[in-house]
Amino acid sequence: MTTLSTTDIQRLADFATEIRVATLRQFGTLGFGHIGGAMSIVDLLAVLYGEVMNIDPQNPHWEDRDWLVLSKGHAGPALYSTLALKGYFSLEMLDTLNKPGTKLPSHADRNLTPGVDMTTGSLGQGISTGLGVAWGNRLDGRSNYVYIILGDGESQEGQIWEGALFGGNAQLANCIVFVDYNRQQLDGYVDQINPLGDLVAKWEAFGWHTQEVDGHNIAEIHSSILKAKAVQDRSSVIILQTVKGKGCNFAEGIEFNHHMRFDQAQIDGAIAALKGVN
Amino acid sequence: MTLTQRDMRDVYIETLSELAKEDQRILVLDADLMNSNGTAQFLKNFPTRAINVGIQEANMIGIAAGLAATGKIPFTHTFSCFNTRRALDQIYMSVAYAKFPVRIVGTDPGIMAAFNGGTHMSLEDVGVVRGIPTMTVIEPVDNVMLRAILPAVVDLPGPVYLRLNRKQPEPIYEEGTKFSIGHGQVLREGTDVTIVATGIMVSEALQAADLLEQRGVQARVVNIFTIKPIDVELIVRSAQETGAIVTVENHNVLNGLGSAVAEVLGDHYPVPLERVGIQDLFGEVGPVDYLRQRFEMTAAHIAARTEQVLARKVERF
Numbered sequence: 001m002t003t004l005s006t007t008d009i010q011r012l013a014d015f016a017t018e019i020r021v022a023t024l025r026q027f028g029t030l031g032f033g034h035i036g037g038a039m040s041i042v043d044l045l046a047v048l049y050g051e052v053m054n055i056d057p058q059n060p061h062w063e064d065r066d067w068l069v070l071s072k073g074h075a076g077p078a079l080y081s082t083l084a085l086k087g088y089f090s091l092e093m094l095d096t097l098n099k100p101g102t103k104l105p106s107h108a109d110r111n112l113t114p115g116v117d118m119t120t121g122s123l124g125q126g127i128s129t130g131l132g133v134a135w136g137n138r139l140d141g142r143s144n145y146v147y148i149i150l151g152d153g154e155s156q157e158g159q160i161w162e163g164a165l166f167g168g169n170a171q172l173a174n175c176i177v178f179v180d181y182n183r184q185q186l187d188g189y190v191d192q193i194n195p196l197g198d199l200v201a202k203w204e205a206f207g208w209h210t211q212e213v214d215g216h217n218i219a220e221i222h223s224s225i226l227k228a229k230a231v232q233d234r235s236s237v238i239i240l241q242t243v244k245g246k247g248c249n250f251a252e253g254i255e256f257n258h259h260m261r262f263d264q265a266q267i268d269g270a271i272a273a274l275k276g277v278n
Numbered sequence: 279m280t281l282t283q284r285d286m287r288d289v290y291i292e293t294l295s296e297l298a299k300e301d302q303r304i305l306v307l308d309a310d311l312m313n314s315n316g317t318a319q320f321l322k323n324f325p326t327r328a329i330n331v332g333i334q335e336a337n338m339i340g341i342a343a344g345l346a347a348t349g350k351i352p353f354t355h356t357f358s359c360f361n362t363r364r365a366l367d368q369i370y371m372s373v374a375y376a377k378f379p380v381r382i383v384g385t386d387p388g389i390m391a392a393f394n395g396g397t398h399m400s401l402e403d404v405g406v407v408r409g410i411p412t413m414t415v416i417e418p419v420d421n422v423m424l425r426a427i428l429p430a431v432v433d434l435p436g437p438v439y440l441r442l443n444r445k446q447p448e449p450i451y452e453e454g455t456k457f458s459i460g461h462g463q464v465l466r467e468g469t470d471v472t473i474v475a476t477g478i479m480v481s482e483a484l485q486a487a488d489l490l491e492q493r494g495v496q497a498r499v500v501n502i503f504t505i506k507p508i509d510v511e512l513i514v515r516s517a518q519e520t521g522a523i524v525t526v527e528n529h530n531v532l533n534g535l536g537s538a539v540a541e542v543l544g545d546h547y548p549v550p551l552e553r554v555g556i557q558d559l560f561g562e563v564g565p566v567d568y569l570r571q572r573f574e575m576t577a578a579h580i581a582a583r584t585e586q587v588l589a590r591k592v593e594r595f
C-alpha cells in the first residue's frame with residue numbers, strides 16, 4: 001500500500017458521501033436513530049472499506065479477510081450502508097432497518113448481517129473481542145488485520161482500559177484501534193460528563209503506538225493506517241478528531257444529536273446539502 | 279395532564295424529587311442515560327445530589343455502594359440490561375453481600391427495549407438479581423402504584439431492584455389505592471384459573487380474562503408486583519381456590535416470575551402451571567406490538583395458554 005493519489009482521495013471522498021447519503025436514507029425510513037455517532041465514522045469506513053481492507057463481499061466469512069469490530073455498535077447503520085455499497089447485500093435491504101424480522105438491527109449483529117464480523121451494542125466490549133480475534137489470527141499465523149472502532153464516551157468503560165492494558169502488553173501488530181473522538185456522548189459533551197483528559201498520553205502510557213489525526217481527512221486517515229502498519233512490535237491506536245453528526249446538516253453542531261427524530265423533509269434536505277457539497 | 283396520561287419516568291422523577299426534598303440521604307446516579315431516564319430533571323432539581331458518571335455501569339454500582347456506606351440512599355439508573363448483568367458482580371458483592379441499601383432502577387425492561395434490539399433486551403434481569411440474597415425485586419405496573427410505593431422503596435433495609443417501564447403505562451389502579459411491598463393484588467375475581475401477571479403484561483392479562491369470560495371461563499387475575507419476596511400466601515390460596523395457574527411476564531420464563539411461582543407451587547401446593555413470556559429465546563429488534571406477537575405475549579396468547587392449563591386441570595382432577 002502506498003500514499004493515495006488525488007484521484008484516490010476524490011474516489012474515497014465520493015464513497016464517503018455515498019455512505020452518508022445511504023445512511024440518511026436508511027434512517028429516513030424509520031424517522032429516528034443514532035445519527036450523530038453514525039455520521040462521525042463515515043470517513044474512516046470509506047478509507048477502510050474503500051481502500052485498506054482486504055475483503056471479499058461474496059465471501060464474508062473468508063478466514064483471511066480483515067476484520068472490523070464496531071465496538072460502538074449503535075453506529076451500525078453507517079456500517080450497513082458501507083457493506084451494501086460494497087456489495088455484501090442489496091441497497092434495498094437498507095430500507096429494512098429495525099423493521100420486524102430485519103437483518104439490520106440498531107446494533108451490529110454478526111449472526112444477522114452479512115459482513116458484520118462481531119456482535120456489539122453493550123459498549124466497552126468490542127475492544128476485548130477484537131483483541132481476541134487479533135490474537136487468534138496471530139496464533140494461526142495469518143497476516144490479516146483487525147480494526148476496532150471505539151467511541152469516546154465508550155472509553156469511560158473500565159473494560160476499554162482492561163483491553164488497553166492487555167493489548168499494550170500483547171503487542172498485537174495485527175490490531176489497529178480507532179477512537180472516534182467526537183467529544184460527545186448521549187447526554188452531551190464528554191468533557192462535561194467524565195472527561196478523558198489527555199487521550200494520547202493515556203494510550204501511550206499503556207504501551208500503544210499512538211497517533212492523533214483529523215478523522216474527516218481521507219489522506220490523513222489513510223497515512224496514519226500506513227504508519228500503524230509499519231509498526232511491527234506494538235499494537236496501534238489512532239485517535240480520530242471528529243465531529244458528531246458530520247455531514248448531516250440538521251445534526252452536526254448540535255448538543256443532543258446522539259439519537260434524533262426527524263422527518264423526510266429534513267432527510268431530503270440533508271441529502272441535497274451533501275450532494276451540493278461534493 | 280392527568281396522572282394516568284404521563285410517562286412513568288416523569289412520575290418517577292417527580293415523586294423521587296418530592297421524597298428527596300424531605301430526605302437528604304436520597305441521591306441519583308446515572309450512566310449517560312439521563313435524558314432517556316428522566317434523571318436530567320432530578321439533576322436540575324438537586325444539582326449537588328445527582329451525578330452522571332458517564333458510560334461505566336460497574337463503577338456506578340460500586341460508587342453507590344460506597345455512598346451507601348456513608349449513610350446515603352443512592353438510586354442508580356440505566357437501561358435494565360446494563361444496571362443488572364453489566365454490573366452483576368458489583369451488585370452481588372459490593373452492594374448485597376456488604377449489606378448496602380442501593381436502589382437499582384433498570385429502565386426499558388424486556389421487549390420495551392424495542393428499537394434497541396436484542397443486545398439491549400433484558401430478559402434475564404429479574405432472574406439474575408432474584409438469585410441474590412436480601413434483594414427486593416419490584417416491577418411497578420402503573421403511575422398510581424409507582425407513586426404510592428416509592429416512599430416504602432426508600433426505606434427498605436436491603437438492596438432493591440426496581441424494574442421500570444419509562445413510557446406511559448396502561449392504567450390499572452384507581453388513585454388512592456394502597457399497596458404493600460411483598461403483597462400481590464387480586465385485580466379480578468375468578469374461580470376456574472388464576473392468571474398471575476407483572477409489569478406491562480398485567481393489562482394483557484386483564485384483556486385475556488375478558489376473552490376467557492366470553493368463552494365461559496372465570497379467570498382470577500393477580501398482579502404480583504413484588505417478584506421477591508413473592509407473595510406465597512396469595513399464590514397458594516389462588517392455587518387452592520382455582521386449581522390452575524398461568525404466569526405472564528415480560529421476561530424469560532426461566533428464572534423470572536414463572537419460575538418464582540413454580541417454586542411456590544412446588545413447595546406448597548402443586549397445580550398445573552403454564553408460563554407465558556419469552557420461551558428461553560434472545561430478544562430482537564422491532565416495535566413493541568410486533569415483539570408481543572413474535573414472542574406470543576398478547577391477550578389472545580394468554581387466553582390460549584389458559585385454555586391449555588384448564589385442559590390439564592380437567593385431566594388431573
Ligand SMILES: Cc1ncc(C[n+]2csc(CCOP(=O)(O)OP(=O)(O)O)c2C)c(N)n1
Nearest residue numbers: 037121122123151152153154184185186310
Ligand atoms: C454498556 C452500555 N451502556 C450504555 C449504553 C447506551 N448508549 C448507547 S450509545 C451511548 C453513548 C455513546 O457515546 P460514544 O461512545 O461517545 O459514541 P458516539 O458519541 O460516537 O455515538 C450510550 C450511553 C450502551 N449501549 N451500552
